[in-house]
Amino acid sequence: MxxxxxxxxxxxxxxxxxxxxxxxxxxxxxxxxxxxxxxxxxxxxxxxxxxxxxxxxxxxxxxxxxxxxxxxxxxxxxxxxxxxxxxxxxxxxxxxxxxxxxxxxxxxxxxxxxxxxxxxxxxxxxxxxxxxxxxxxxxxxxxxxxxxxxxxxxxQEYFGNPPGELPKTMNKRIGIDLNELLKRKDQPNVVLVDARPHNEYVGDDDIWVRKGHIPGAINFHWARLMEADNTHKFLPMTTVKDELKSAGLTPDKEIIVYCGTSREGSLLRFYLAHVAKYPNVRLYEGSWKEYASLKQYPAETKEN
Incomplete structure (x- = not known):
């Protein structure tokens, strides 16, 4: 067609x-x-x-x-x-x-x-x-x-779009800040998911000021949603549906995603919201870089 x-x-x-x-x-x-x-x-x-x-x-x-x-x-x-x-x-x-x-x-x-x-x-x-x-x-x-x-x-020719006029109304609900995250993450129907590689999730890295992840978070690396020979290409939902279900990432849940700086989380959120069509997926914009810097909040390295 x-x-x-x-x-x-x-x-x-x-x-x-x-x-x-x-x-x-x-x-x-x-x-x-x-x-x-x-x-x-x-x-x-x-x-x-x-x-x-x-x-x-x-x-x-x-x-x-x-x-x-x-x-x-x-x-x-x-x-x-x-x-x-x-x-x-x-x-x-x-x-x-x-x-x-x-x-x-x-x-x-x-x-x-x-x-x-x-x-x-x-x-x-x-x-x-x-x-x-x-x-x-x-x-x-x-x-x-x-x-x-x-x-x-x-x-190789340069191109510039003419200036645009943005919509008058923002859609900030797709994101979540730290204060709201702390209130929501332990609610019964909420799944907090870390989109980083597993080694960073368990604290086996030399990147972050603190090691591990936000307490209660599960790990689902964003690359599991992409084709092996082209990681810019999304796998169909039929291919990853069972993996998502096994991880507890189902459309009936309120899902909050994060990663190191929010890029990996943005991909996981994009897939769940706009490929899988899940209705309630939000991105913690501050992600681990912000949370890890606030040492009054606990971190953990154990699997969830």
């Missing part, structure tokens, strides 16, 4: 639509290309290359892709590194990148082979877009590697 561009863009223009989950998800590279070719960036579609390495953008990128380094959306706050910027600064950066209430956003990076994990940059930016009220977001499945594998063209 051919990609229905008119139907998609029509849906993109319904700003206050109540069916948000159906408008955020993944898109195959060929469908993304058709969408880009059939729409001007001033109306309909904007493409965001979220890679942290600007030289990677210079080497080659998708046509009409505006480079927005994911790292520019975060900075040190009260001594804690990579905290999300204040809303007014973030809004200015998003507007300059062409994020607009009437545009669908196509987001991608590389990260097809670990340890390059820039797929996490794409889902982190998608999270920020969703928090700022954008309702039409697609992560290009497989990223730039899958795009090139499909024989689709790239360019």
């Amino acid at each position: 051919p990609f229905d561009f008119k139907a998609f863009v029509g849906a993109c223009c319904i700003i206050n639509c109540s069916v948000c989950f159906g408008q955020i998800g993944i898109i195959a590279p060929q469908e993304a290309r058709e969408l880009i070719e059939q729409s001007g960036s001033d109306q309909g579609v904007a493409v965001l290359d979220t890679r942290g390495g600007y030289k990677d953008y210079f080497r080659g990128h998708i046509s009409k892709a505006h480079h927005i380094n994911f790292g520019t959306l975060r900075g040190t706050d009260h001594g804690v590194p990579v905290q999300y910027l204040p809303d007014d600064l973030t809004a200015a950066l998003l507007s300059r990148a062409g994020v607009d209430k009437n545009r669908a956003l196509l987001v991608y990076a590389t990260g097809d082979v670990l340890p390059n994990d820039e797929i996490l940059s794409a889902t982190m930016v998608a999270y920020v877009l969703e928090k700022f009220g954008v309702k039409n977001i697609r992560v290009i499945d497989g990223g730039l590697a899958e795009w090139q594998k499909n024989g689709l063209p790239t360019t």
Whole structure:
């Protein structure tokens, strides 16, 4: 069946639509290309290359892709590194990148082979877009590697989206701060899940100021949701459903995800909310980097 561009863009223009989950998800590279070719960036579609390495953008990128380094959306706050910027600064950066209430956003990076994990940059930016009220977001499945594998063209020509106007209403409920996390995490129907690799979860690392995880958290590494030969490409829900169920990650639960700095957690949240269609998944933005710095709160290294 051919990609229905008119139907998609029509849906993109319904700003206050109540069916948000159906408008955020993944898109195959060929469908993304058709969408880009059939729409001007001033109306309909904007493409965001979220890679942290600007030289990677210079080497080659998708046509009409505006480079927005994911790292520019975060900075040190009260001594804690990579905290999300204040809303007014973030809004200015998003507007300059062409994020607009009437545009669908196509987001991608590389990260097809670990340890390059820039797929996490794409889902982190998608999270920020969703928090700022954008309702039409697609992560290009497989990223730039899958795009090139499909024989689709790239360019070295720079491209800048025209400035955008953000939605008036934010969707902050998709995130959770530390105070609310401490109130919610031990409730009977809540599952707290750490998306980091297992060694970091149990404290076998040289990264963090304190070792281990938030008490009560289970571990589910984000890479378990991705294809082995392209970690920018999402596994279908039918493949991972049993794994999620075995971990206690089921749609009837209230699920709170976190990781080291929120990028890994953003991918786990994106999958559960927009691929698996779970109704109640939130991201603890401060994640372990914030929690570990607050030594009045306990940490544990035992398995849950």
